Amino acid sequence: MNWNAVAGRFTPPARLAVIGDPIAHSRSPQMHNPALKACGIDAQYIRVQMPVGHVVEGFRQFAKCGFLGVNITIPHKFEALDAVDVLDSLARQLGAVNTLAIREGKLHGYNSDGPGFLRSVKEAFGVEVKDLRVLILGAGGGAGRAVAVQCALEQCPKLVLANRTALKAESLAAEVAKLSPRSTLKVIAWTDEAVAAEMAGIDLVVNATSLGMKSGDAELLPAEALEARHLVFDMVYRADGETPLLAAAKLAGAKVVDGLTLLLHQGAISFEHWFDRPAPLEVMREGLRNAVMT
Numbered sequence: 001m002n003w004n005a006v007a008g009r010f011t012p013p014a015r016l017a018v019i020g021d022p023i024a025h026s027r028s029p030q031m032h033n034p035a036l037k038a039c040g041i042d043a044q045y046i047r048v049q050m051p052v053g054h055v056v057e058g059f060r061q062f063a064k065c066g067f068l069g070v071n072i073t074i075p076h077k078f079e080a081l082d083a084v085d086v087l088d089s090l091a092r093q094l095g096a097v098n099t100l101a102i103r104e105g106k107l108h109g110y111n112s113d114g115p116g117f118l119r120s121v122k123e124a125f126g127v128e129v130k131d132l133r134v135l136i137l138g139a140g141g142g143a144g145r146a147v148a149v150q151c152a153l154e155q156c157p158k159l160v161l162a163n164r165t166a167l168k169a170e171s172l173a174a175e176v177a178k179l180s181p182r183s184t185l186k187v188i189a190w191t192d193e194a195v196a197a198e199m200a201g202i203d204l205v206v207n208a209t210s211l212g213m214k215s216g217d218a219e220l221l222p223a224e225a226l227e228a229r230h231l232v233f234d235m236v237y238r239a240d241g242e243t244p245l246l247a248a249a250k251l252a253g254a255k256v257v258d259g260l261t262l263l264l265h266q267g268a269i270s271f272e273h274w275f276d277r278p279a280p281l282e283v284m285r286e287g288l289r290n291a292v293m294t
């Protein structure tokens with residue numbers, strides 16, 4: 001690829017990007033470009049499709065072309081861990097890098113998914129994660145791991161983990177136990193019965209799987225297990241409406257938050273890493289809202 005040509009053919013010039021495979025669906029440019037404009041920053045945020053195995057070289061090329069930063073999405077968040085020069089300690093603990101900041105040619109790796117999750121919960125529900133008993137469905141993938149570790153770092157009173165591949169939840173639990181020795185920590189089998197039995201002792205349910213992205217995906221939990229007092233966080237977002245989990249939660253009278261809110265807050269934290277200033281949150285929220293409606 002002729003990287004300089006790619007960066008230079010935009011007005012304003014491309015200085016920020018999101019990489020992934022696939023990447024065409026990403027709403028990050030519609031969120032970041034209005035923010036850059038509102039802050040008078042002469043730079044453009046673009047999508048770059050990047051195959052697995054190219055992250056190290058890609059980061060070097062971004063640096064050469066004068067990029068300031070990059071967001072990293074599926075499937076590159078783990079590869080990015082080893083591709084940076086300086087790894088932030090939270091990113092190390094969360095086990096993934098989703099934000100690269102390039103400063104004087106050095107590659108700094110951060111994770112804004114975990115802190116973005118905390119901000120989303122606070123904004124949507126008016127409570128702190130540290131006060132909640134949390135059930136994570138999908139505690140085995142990258143997002144589930146980031147949320148579980150972040151909950152443990154917050155010293156949540158109770159953390160219950162379930163994953164299709166149980167072994168992954170068990171190895172995550174072993175790590176999380178070391179971070180939060182006073183929390184009640186459980187790994188449960190992901191069956192309707194086991195999940196329903198736990199729900200009485202849970203405040204916040206998190207979907208960290210990719211289930212719900214497509215119509216016809218399996219149900220995450222029996223709808224009858226949801227109560228009005230539950231808080232339900234679906235990390236998934238869909239362009240064509242709400243996910244089945246959030247629809248079921250609303251029917252039960254529960255409070256909900258979706259993946260777009262997380263996308264907003266993790267994006268705002270990335271912006272803060274790049275520019276060392278508060279992000280224009282409402283401009284970014286509006287950009288995302290418009291992107292979803294188009």
Ligand SMILES: NC(=O)c1ccc[n+]([C@@H]2O[C@H](COP(=O)([O-])OP(=O)(O)OC[C@H]3O[C@@H](n4cnc5c(N)ncnc54)[C@H](OP(=O)(O)O)[C@@H]3O)[C@@H](O)[C@H]2O)c1
Binds near residue numbers: 139140165208210262
């Ligand atoms: N809104 C945001 O800003 C944001 C940020 C991060 C992630 N996310 C979303 O979170 C989701 C997960 O992302 P990720 O990075 O963690 O992906 P990942 O590393 O590929 O993990 C996928 C997770 O989903 C589970 N899963 C996949 N198919 C399943 C099925 N049919 N039944 C049960 N479990 C299934 C996997 O279980 P196994 O371990 O058994 O394979 C694993 O726990 C994606 O939808 C992503 O878009 C959103």
